[in-house]
Amino acid sequence: MNLLTLNRSEFGDPANESNIPSLEEAENLLDEWVKNGSLKRHMRQVGMLMKAWAKEKEQLSAQEQIKWEIAGLLHDADWDQWPKQHCRKIVEELESRDVAPSIIRAIASHGPSHFGVEPKSKMDKMLYAFDELSGLIHAYSLMRPTGYEGMQPKGVKKRLKDKSFAAQVSREDIRDASERVGVDLNELITFIIQHQADVE
Ligand SMILES: [Fe+2]
Numbered sequence: 001m002n003l004l005t006l007n008r009s010e011f012g013d014p015a016n017e018s019n020i021p022s023l024e025e026a027e028n029l030l031d032e033w034v035k036n037g038s039l040k041r042h043m044r045q046v047g048m049l050m051k052a053w054a055k056e057k058e059q060l061s062a063q064e065q066i067k068w069e070i071a072g073l074l075h076d077a078d079w080d081q082w083p084k085q086h087c088r089k090i091v092e093e094l095e096s097r098d099v100a101p102s103i104i105r106a107i108a109s110h111g112p113s114h115f116g117v118e119p120k121s122k123m124d125k126m127l128y129a130f131d132e133l134s135g136l137i138h139a140y141s142l143m144r145p146t147g148y149e150g151m152q153p154k155g156v157k158k159r160l161k162d163k164s165f166a167a168q169v170s171r172e173d174i175r176d177a178s179e180r181v182g183v184d185l186n187e188l189i190t191f192i193i194q195h196q197a198d199v200e
């Protein structure tokens with residue numbers, strides 16, 4: 001069993017489901033915990049993807065959209081300062097703040113092969129699906145002279161096949177996540193290209 005395994009599958013208290021941190025509270029936590037600018041941008045990108053997906057593809061209420069966004073925004077909050085406690089630290093912090101369990105659970109299951117928690121809800125699965133793919137697409141944008149402009153899914157797929165490109169990005173997680181969520185890889189890639197370009 002690896003260090004990061006959380007060893008449980010229930011998170012938070014169901015009585016807290018309506019307790020959604022404000023965006024300001026989430027940003028404050030990021031400012032406090034995350035000094036690494038590119039890691040912060042990664043979380044902002046995933047947060048914005050989650051929100052956009054909840055709104056455009058799932059047509060969820062404004063309140064649900066914020067839950068999705070907060071889960072994306074905070075999913076790696078502990079990675080900068082406590083890599084060996086990655087996931088456990090943020091999960092326990094949010095539990096101590098009585099945060100909605102659906103948000104905590106989505107964060108806890110963003111890497112099933114690392115943390116041993118299976119993504120169940122659509123929110124869980126989308127966070128898992130966006131995480132690595134968003135990172136790879138951002139890395140690709142940095143090596144293109146025009147950044148995101150004119151980027152095509154075909155180019156992204158080529159980089160996915162080239163295992164030496166952004167080698168730390170798990171191709172297996174990307175394949176597994178897209179399969180679990182039942183969304184075609186092309187659709188995921190197109191959505192990410194369209195939505196994350198403007199996130200600073
Ligand atoms: Fe992570």
Ligand SMILES: [Fe+2]
Nearest residue numbers: 042075076131
């Ligand atoms: Fe991440």
